[in-house]
Amino acid sequence: MDITLTGATGFIGRRLVAALAGRGHRVAVLTRTPRPGASPRYIQWDGRTPPAIDADAVIHLAGEPVAQRWTADAKQRILASRVEGTRSIVAALAAAPRKPSVLISASAIGIYGDRGDERLTESSPPGAGFLAGVTTAWEAEARKAEELGIQVATMRIGIVLGADGGALAKMLPAFRAGLGGRIGAGRQWMSWVHIDDLIGLFIHALDRPLAGPINAVSPGPAVNAEFTRELARSLSRPALFPVPEFALRLMFGEMSQVLLASQRVIPERAIKEGFRFRHETLPEALRSLWASQP
Numbered sequence: 001m002d003i004t005l006t007g008a009t010g011f012i013g014r015r016l017v018a019a020l021a022g023r024g025h026r027v028a029v030l031t032r033t034p035r036p037g038a039s040p041r042y043i044q045w046d047g048r049t050p051p052a053i054d055a056d057a058v059i060h061l062a063g064e065p066v067a068q069r070w071t072a073d074a075k076q077r078i079l080a081s082r083v084e085g086t087r088s089i090v091a092a093l094a095a096a097p098r099k100p101s102v103l104i105s106a107s108a109i110g111i112y113g114d115r116g117d118e119r120l121t122e123s124s125p126p127g128a129g130f131l132a133g134v135t136t137a138w139e140a141e142a143r144k145a146e147e148l149g150i151q152v153a154t155m156r157i158g159i160v161l162g163a164d165g166g167a168l169a170k171m172l173p174a175f176r177a178g179l180g181g182r183i184g185a186g187r188q189w190m191s192w193v194h195i196d197d198l199i200g201l202f203i204h205a206l207d208r209p210l211a212g213p214i215n216a217v218s219p220g221p222a223v224n225a226e227f228t229r230e231l232a233r234s235l236s237r238p239a240l241f242p243v244p245e246f247a248l249r250l251m252f253g254e255m256s257q258v259l260l261a262s263q264r265v266i267p268e269r270a271i272k273e274g275f276r277f278r279h280e281t282l283p284e285a286l287r288s289l290w291a292s293q294p
């Protein structure tokens with residue numbers, strides 16, 4: 001299959017490209033910073049102007065990083081890179097001489113907002129807050145490709161556990177130094193997914209293909225206190241230093257919402273569609289990550 005990806009130079013995309021190429025797919029990457037002679041093929045794309053697309057499937061991951069201080073400018077970049085970026089991809093699909101049959105667009109469990117202990121499935125309504133608004137608008141843009149007869153899946157990605165990026169890479173220095181601790185009271189649910197299962201879910205959605213929202217999380221979400229305990233235990237370190245909510249707000253401003261929001265997300269679709277998770281429990285997922293480290 002010819003597959004075109006955006007955002008493929010990032011934490012998730014790099015792994016996905018390697019997995020797709022390993023399965024014999026021909027991969028092209030739309031990027032703001034092409035490298036001549038790179039393999040896979042890099043094609044210049046500014047993130048806004050509809051690119052030329054000639055592919056059987058498109059996987060759209062691009063977006064301004066969310067983990068930064070949410071100044072007015074940063075919020076605008078986070079929103080515009082997703083809404084306008086996705087709009088330009090759909091415009092490119094409309095103009096493509098050969099229409100891809102599948103679009104898989106990244107989304108996030110941030111769509112559910114802050115929901116306490118509620119079990120959230122793909123049929124739960126969106127929540128409130130900045131990220132929920134961004135994600136709802138982002139998915140709506142992607143769904144417009146359905147009008148072109150294209151199957152559209154939106155991957156509501158949870159906290160991705162990988163040794164070389166994402167949330168874990170940010171937490172590791174403190175935890176390795178024995179300075180980790182729960183956040184606030186530690187009761188907020190964290191819906192995580194091992195990077196290998198996330199890549200597996202993308203491939204599963206591509207092969208079927210699946211349409212509609214898909215919660216890309218493991219079946220074993222954990223509250224923050226448990227997540228903290230298991231992460232520290234997996235590194236054989238104590239986790240004695242809780243971070244008070246006010247300190248987090250001082251450090252990160254409004255972005256601290258991401259760390260404090262409770263999202264108990266269930267991968268109902270993935271389970272119904274017969275996807276087999278390789279990493280269902282947090283202690284095992286963490287063990288497998290450290291075991292795969294050189």
Ligand SMILES: NC(=O)c1ccc[n+]([C@@H]2O[C@H](COP(=O)([O-])OP(=O)(O)OC[C@H]3O[C@@H](n4cnc5c(N)ncnc54)[C@H](OP(=O)(O)O)[C@@H]3O)[C@@H](O)[C@H]2O)c1
Pocket residue numbers: 006007008009010011012013030031032033046047061062063064065066077081085106107108109156157158159160166167
């Ligand atoms: N990692 C997670 O835990 C997680 C959780 C939920 C959702 N997601 C979503 O999944 C997608 C991929 O995540 P990731 O962790 O792989 O992200 P990442 O490492 O930050 O990579 C995202 C890619 O998007 C492109 N990009 C960055 N800023 C951009 C901008 N302002 N305009 C246009 N393109 C821009 C970059 O590609 P180029 O430089 O090549 O153009 C970058 O490599 C993102 O949309 C993210 O929101 C991730």
